[in-house]
Amino acid sequence: MGGQAMQVSRRDAMMLAGAAATAASAAPARALSLPGMIAPDDEEGWARIATLYPTMGPVTQLEHGYWGNMATPVAEAHRAILEKLNRDTSVYARRAMRKDQAVVQARAAQAMGVQPEEIGFCRNAAEGLQALISQFIGVGEGDAILWSDSDYDTSHATMRSLARSRRAVPVMINLPRAPTRDNVIAAYAEAIKATPRLKFVLLTHGTHKSGLVVPVAEIAALAKAAGAMVLVDCAQSFRQRPFLIPDFGADYVVLNFHKWTGAPVGVAGYWIRPGAAALIAPAAAEPDAKPDDVQAKVHQGTLDYAPQLTLPAALDFQEQVLPIPMKLARLQWLRNRWVQPLRGLSGLEIMLGDDPATFGAITSFRIAGHTSTADTIAITDTLFTRYNIMTVHRVGLADGACVRVTPGLFTKATDCDRLVAALKDLVPQIARG
Numbered sequence: 001m002g003g004q005a006m007q008v009s010r011r012d013a014m015m016l017a018g019a020a021a022t023a024a025s026a027a028p029a030r031a032l033s034l035p036g037m038i039a040p041d042d043e044e045g046w047a048r049i050a051t052l053y054p055t056m057g058p059v060t061q062l063e064h065g066y067w068g069n070m071a072t073p074v075a076e077a078h079r080a081i082l083e084k085l086n087r088d089t090s091v092y093a094r095r096a097m098r099k100d101q102a103v104v105q106a107r108a109a110q111a112m113g114v115q116p117e118e119i120g121f122c123r124n125a126a127e128g129l130q131a132l133i134s135q136f137i138g139v140g141e142g143d144a145i146l147w148s149d150s151d152y153d154t155s156h157a158t159m160r161s162l163a164r165s166r167r168a169v170p171v172m173i174n175l176p177r178a179p180t181r182d183n184v185i186a187a188y189a190e191a192i193k194a195t196p197r198l199k200f201v202l203l204t205h206g207t208h209k210s211g212l213v214v215p216v217a218e219i220a221a222l223a224k225a226a227g228a229m230v231l232v233d234c235a236q237s238f239r240q241r242p243f244l245i246p247d248f249g250a251d252y253v254v255l256n257f258h259k260w261t262g263a264p265v266g267v268a269g270y271w272i273r274p275g276a277a278a279l280i281a282p283a284a285a286e287p288d289a290k291p292d293d294v295q296a297k298v299h300q301g302t303l304d305y306a307p308q309l310t311l312p313a314a315l316d317f318q319e320q321v322l323p324i325p326m327k328l329a330r331l332q333w334l335r336n337r338w339v340q341p342l343r344g345l346s347g348l349e350i351m352l353g354d355d356p357a358t359f360g361a362i363t364s365f366r367i368a369g370h371t372s373t374a375d376t377i378a379i380t381d382t383l384f385t386r387y388n389i390m391t392v393h394r395v396g397l398a399d400g401a402c403v404r405v406t407p408g409l410f411t412k413a414t415d416c417d418r419l420v421a422a423l424k425d426l427v428p429q430i431a432r433g
Contacts, residue, residue, distance in 0.1 A: 037326055040333035043413055050410035052321065060389045060415045064408035065208060065236065065362055067258045067265050070314070071321070077313035078264050081306045093305070100309055107312045108257070108269055113244025119271050120295040121308055125235035126154045128254040128270040131283065131298045133158040134165075138229055138279040139199040141167035146195060146223075147202040148188075149174045149398045150209055152233060155202060156396065162200075171195050174398035181215050181357055188219045198228045205248070206237030209394040210351040210402065211362030213237065220249045229279060235259060235268070240331065240360050242324045251276040258307065260327075263314035267307035272297070327409065331361035334407035337416040339363055342423055347431025351402060364394060364402040365423075369432025371400025379403050379426075387422040 038045035052071045070078060084092060102116075109116040122128040133155065139145055145168055147159050156172070163170035173191045176183045192198060201223040203216045220230045231252040237243075238255040245253050254270045257263040271294075272280065278291035289296030318324075339350055342365075349366040352359045370379060376393035380403055383389040395401045407416065 037323070038330070040326075040329040041413075046330060046410065046412075049321070050412075053410050056410075058388065059384075060387075060418050062405050062407060062411070062415065062419060063390045063392045064411070065259070065392070065404060065406035067256075068260055068262045069408070069410075070262055070264060071317050074262055074264075074310060074314045074317050078306055078310040081309045085306060097305065097309075101305075104308055104311050107315060111239075111261075111315050112255075112269070112271060113246055114271050115274075118274060118294060119269055120298055121300065122254075122268050122270060122298045123266050123303065124258075124268045125233060125254050125256045126152065128268055128298060129155050129231075129233055130158050132231055132252050132254065132270060132272075132280055133162055133200075133202070135281040135283070135297060136162060136200055136229070136231075136279060137281050139166050139168045142169065143197045143199040144169040144171055144195045145200040145202075146171045146173070146191060146198060146228070148172065148204075149396060150207040150212060150214070151202055151204045152208060152235070153396050155204075155233065159202060168199070169195075169197075171198075175212070177399050178353065179210070179212050179358065180353065180355065184212070185215055185218050185222075189222055192222050192226050192228075195226075198223070198226050201228045201230050203230060203232050203250070204236075205232055205234040206240065206360055206362070208236050208362070209397050209404070210364045211359050211404070211406075212352060213241070213358050213360060215357075216248050216250070224249065229276065236362065237360065239318060239324060239327075241328055245271050252280070257311055257314065261311075261314050261318060263311050264307035266304055267311055270294075270298070322409065328360060330409065331407060332356055332359065334411050334413070334416055335359060335361060335363050335405075337413055338405065338407075338419045341420045345424065345427055347427045348423060361408075362404060362406045364404045366400060366402050367427055367431050370430065371402075373401050376401040376403050379430075382426065383419075383422060387418065387426075389419055389422055391419075 053069050105116045105119065109119050112119065129152065145159055145163055147155065149172060160170055162168065171191065173187060175187055203219055204214060205216050206213050216232050223230050230250040232248045232250040233254050235254065235256040236259060238260060240260040251273045256268045258265045258267055277294055280297050282289040282296040283299035285299040286296040342348055343350055347368040351364045351366065367379060370376065373393065373395050380391050380393050383391050392404050393401055394404045405419065
């Protein structure tokens with residue numbers, strides 16, 4: 001979308017959002033028989049949802065945290081856009097695509113609860129986080145920046161690089177091993193109070209390691225009161241939990257559209273609070289950009305445009321078929337389906353409690369004596385080869401690596417039951433100490 005900011009009025013944004021819906025409906029797609037509201041434990045109702053997605057095959061897939069499947073109507077819209085791009089190439093790209101991109105930008109902003117000129121696009125949240133962190137110019141020699149062990153791994157490295165390049169003081173805190181809303185807020189409050197000249201704080205709303213949902217609004221308020229700018233990573237929580245981007249009270253927010261929004265892989269976004277853009281330098285390829293040009297913070301160049309152009313179709317499907325509260329209730333019910341029968345199993349550590357404010361789809365576990373990276377890779381390999389269950393190992397927490405479990409929208413109760421049976425068999429065999 002280039003480096004030039006688009007100035008779109010609120011009235012124009014609403015008109016463009018309406019045009020996005022029209023454009024999405026024009027793409028070939030199956031006629032939807034909308035299921036209505038479905039209770040979280042209604043297996044027949046959720047089986048109807050599953051018919052709108054591709055069949056998964058023989059593996060019990062419990063690793064839906066990487067990216068989400070496109071629903072069939074979204075995949076069909078994506079396919080039509082790919083065909084158009086392949087057929088019309090630069091005739092479309094140079095003569096007409098900018099108008100369609102404006103529609104996409106307005107539709108994305110509407111879903112985020114912000115104005116179109118306040119957002120930019122990137123290929124994934126890691127790219128957006130890297131840009132907003134490394135190009136932050138509001139920190140100098142002797143100032144401090146703060147993040148936690150639960151933040152995304154590449155963000156750790158980028159925060160350290162920022163500290164080195166600006167001769168700032170890097171402060172990384174470890175969140176409590178048995179986290180609650182109160183003790184997580186307390187951990188950040190203590191760190192903020194103990195850190196003089198704090199200028200920049202990174203917070204992750206839905207962590208990709210343990211699955212913890214961090215009360216970022218409360219912590220952001222503490223950081224702002226201390227004089228810091230706040231960046232929130234909500235890649236794992238956007239469209240999984242009900243919120244709008246301004247609810248965080250942050251200055252910068254990065255998110256993914258290809259996880260819980262169900263857009264094609266390769267489309268993510270970021271938001272910059274009005275008045276905060278000047279503290280993020282433009283991308284190196286955009287040296288002449290205006291300070292408030294949000295898209296100029298990430299230079300896109302030529303890329304696969306189809307994921308961005310498919311975004312309105314994905315948002316329309318989600319809003320018509322999968323209201324966020326219904327989606328979250330189902331994902332939490334599936335999480336509890338495997339967690340509750342295993343709670344208290346000797347040798348197994350379930351890493352989160354049962355307060356629904358602290359978890360969504362993701363919860364991770366550890367097996368006693370197996371907290372190295374190699375150990376957790378071996379556990380995921382065993383679950384896959386012996387029990388035909390897909391999970392993933394995660395690293396970077398201060399108290400050791402873990403195995404992440406993430407049900408999806410069409411996960412069945414019996415899929416979670418297979419994991420319960422597998423761990424009841426495996427844990428007594430290998431737990432140590």
